[in-house]
Amino acid sequence: MRSSNPVFSRRGFSRDNGYAGFNIAPQAGGAAVGTQGNPYAQPQAGNPYAQNPYAQTDLQHGAPPQAPATTGRMTIDDVILRTGTTLGTLIVTAALAWALLPVDDANISRSYGIAIVAGLLGMVLALVQSFKRKASPALILSYAALEGVFLGVVSSVVDNRIASGAAMQAVIGTMAVFAAVLVAYKAGWIRVNRRFVGFVMAAALGFILLMAVNLLFAVFGGGDGLGFRSGPLGIVFGIVGILLGACFLALDFKQVEDGLAYGAPREEAWLAAFGLTLTLVWIYMEFLRLISILNSSD
Numbered sequence: 001m002r003s004s005n006p007v008f009s010r011r012g013f014s015r016d017n018g019y020a021g022f023n024i025a026p027q028a029g030g031a032a033v034g035t036q037g038n039p040y041a042q043p044q045a046g047n048p049y050a051q052n053p054y055a056q057t058d059l060q061h062g063a064p065p066q067a068p069a070t071t072g073r074m075t076i077d078d079v080i081l082r083t084g085t086t087l088g089t090l091i092v093t094a095a096l097a098w099a100l101l102p103v104d105d106a107n108i109s110r111s112y113g114i115a116i117v118a119g120l121l122g123m124v125l126a127l128v129q130s131f132k133r134k135a136s137p138a139l140i141l142s143y144a145a146l147e148g149v150f151l152g153v154v155s156s157v158v159d160n161r162i163a164s165g166a167a168m169q170a171v172i173g174t175m176a177v178f179a180a181v182l183v184a185y186k187a188g189w190i191r192v193n194r195r196f197v198g199f200v201m202a203a204a205l206g207f208i209l210l211m212a213v214n215l216l217f218a219v220f221g222g223g224d225g226l227g228f229r230s231g232p233l234g235i236v237f238g239i240v241g242i243l244l245g246a247c248f249l250a251l252d253f254k255q256v257e258d259g260l261a262y263g264a265p266r267e268e269a270w271l272a273a274f275g276l277t278l279t280l281v282w283i284y285m286e287f288l289r290l291i292s293i294l295n296s297s298d
Contacts, residue, residue: 021053095154115153135270238290
């Protein structure tokens, strides 16, 4: 099954990327169903990474079959390292943009222009990566750098012109959501199954369509469009956006867990980092927007 992020569709750990996704769940302990304790079991159906290491022997020398190779497989350390590198790149460029692109009356137009260009370029790179069958570290890190420039300027505007301390509040809120979803997922309070995926995808599609319609009305009709991003409705949709981001974090955790269980290759860790970064950026932006609305209504 192909999984998606709230912002962009991506192919990480998906069926069309040669990975079973949410279709098969291993038994407790990480062994595949029907293969636990049986070295001669056939490879897992739907999992191209599963191979039968005893299918062939060295007939010329009469050597016994070798144990399966464990090198080149994705580990949790790989995921943490790649995610830290991607988020670190984003944070550094955001800090530089905050410091070097002032948002006072004399410079705000130029800074906004640079931020918008960086955001659009970042979106293009994210789309390109989403439709690639393999992870490209250069694309992912370039996306993170450009997205950092965009977030740095937007955060500076909100923090300096609308709500002092809003950026730090949004960061704390994003970290709190990440920690809460991780704890809930590991505790088994969140079960990522087909019903959960279908519900989240339908809700996200409806949310994005509503926001797109609101944006069109705002661009061509002026004002706040249909009011989905301001006032009481804006607060409601901000909370919904954060909850959707939390749901997609659960999907990201499931993809990482399945990748580890099925022996995904090491380069897939970059896709995990890419997906987690997209989701965290989504949550951060929803927090920043919600804080702005709450302070504007005071």
